[in-house]
Amino acid sequence: AQTVTQSQPEMSVQEAETVTLSCTYDTSESDYYLFWYKQPPSRQMILVIRQEAYKQQNATENRFSVNFQKAAKSFSLKISDSQLGDAAMYFCASRGGSNYKLTFGKGTLLTVNP
Amino acid sequence: DTGVSQDPRHKITKRGQNVTFRCDPISEHNRLYWYRQTLGQGPEFLTYFQNEAQLEKSRLLSDRFSAERPKGSFSTLEIQRTEQGDSAMYLCASGTPYNSPLHFGNGTRLTVT
Numbered sequence: 001a002q003t004v005t006q007s008q009p010e011m012s013v014q015e016a017e018t019v020t021l022s023c024t025y026d027t028s029e030s031d032y033y034l035f036w037y038k039q040p041p042s043r044q045m046i047l048v049i050r051q052e053a054y055k056q057q058n059a060t061e062n063r064f065s066v067n068f069q070k071a072a073k074s075f076s077l078k079i080s081d082s083q084l085g086d087a088a089m090y091f092c093a094s095r096g097g098s099n100y101k102l103t104f105g106k107g108t109l110l111t112v113n114p
Numbered sequence: 115d116t117g118v119s120q121d122p123r124h125k126i127t128k129r130g131q132n133v134t135f136r137c138d139p140i141s142e143h144n145r146l147y148w149y150r151q152t153l154g155q156g157p158e159f160l161t162y163f164q165n166e167a168q169l170e171k172s173r174l175l176s177d178r179f180s181a182e183r184p185k186g187s188f189s190t191l192e193i194q195r196t197e198q199g200d201s202a203m204y205l206c207a208s209g210t211p212y213n214s215p216l217h218f219g220n221g222t223r224l225t226v227t
Contacts, residue, residue: 004156035215045157045205045218091156100145100209101170102216104156 002027002094006105013082014113020067021077021108023092031097034068034075039107040088048090051075079110087112116140118219120206126225127196134192135222139208146189147216148181149205150174157205163189164211196226 003026013019025034036048051059051068059066063083067076079086092105119138127133139146144165149157160179162170165186175181178196183189193200203223207216 006156009154037218043203044220045207047215050215093156100211101147101159101162102157103159106154106156 002029002032002096002103004092004094004103004105006092006108008108009106010109010111012111012113013079015082015084017082018078018080019082019110021079021090021092021110023075023077023105025073025075025092025094027073027094027096029096029098033095033097034066035093035095035102036064036066036075036077037091037093037104038086038088039091040085045091049077082112084112084114086110118206118208118217120204120219120222122222123220124223124225126227129198129226130195132192132194133196133224134190135204135206135224137189137191137206137208137219139188139206140217141187143208143210143217144186145209145211145216146183147207147209148189148191149207151203151205151221152201160191160204193224196224198226200224201226 005024032053034051037045049061063080065078089107091107093102121136146163148160151157163183178194181191203221205221207218209216
């Protein structure tokens with residue numbers, strides 16, 4: 001079984017600043033994957049970034065990067081140079097290596113202030 | 115690639131009525147998922163298909179819920195005798211069997227009055 005916890009229901013950031021969203025997880029599997037999804041007001045869930053647990057190097061996608069701390073079971077998302085279009089609900093999710101099912105956290109609502 | 119399509123976008127129904135939602139996945143994706151999302155919560159897994167075979171069902175999927183994917187392409191999710199607690203966003207997602215992320219549709223928002 002997998003659980004994902006996002007302890008920040010809401011966060012805000014000034015445009016062009018950096019913000020970090022927190023996520024912790026628990027899993028009994030040795031092989032697993034972690035994801036951050038973005039859900040804007042238009043509702044479609046969009047993949048932001050993903051991390052394979054066996055990789056020590058933190059994933060990076062343009063302005064988005066993660067801090068993956070495997071021993072602490074922590075997977076935070078850093079958004080640099082925040083833009084107004086980054087405003088959305090962000091969900092952390094995990095999937096076991098042998099299981100195609102995603103388990104989501106409750107989400108963090110990010111507001112970007114101009 | 116037209117993305118995952120869900121129909122309708124919104125559905126308002128009276129308690130006790132039956133409703134059916136449709137999902138058209140990305141054409142080359144053989145995995146299809148249904149999730150339910152209530153206000154302030156993350157999506158919760160309901161069921162999963164690989165091609166036409168329904169391989170896993172959540173305990174959330176009571177006997178009033180049924181999902182089909184008859185030809186391994188589109189899928190339908192039916193809720194019989196709807197209850198107010200069924201009000202939620204129903205999300206469909208599709209993917210390939212390899213190590214690839216899921217693609218989500220825009221969802222169907224169900225309101226049971």
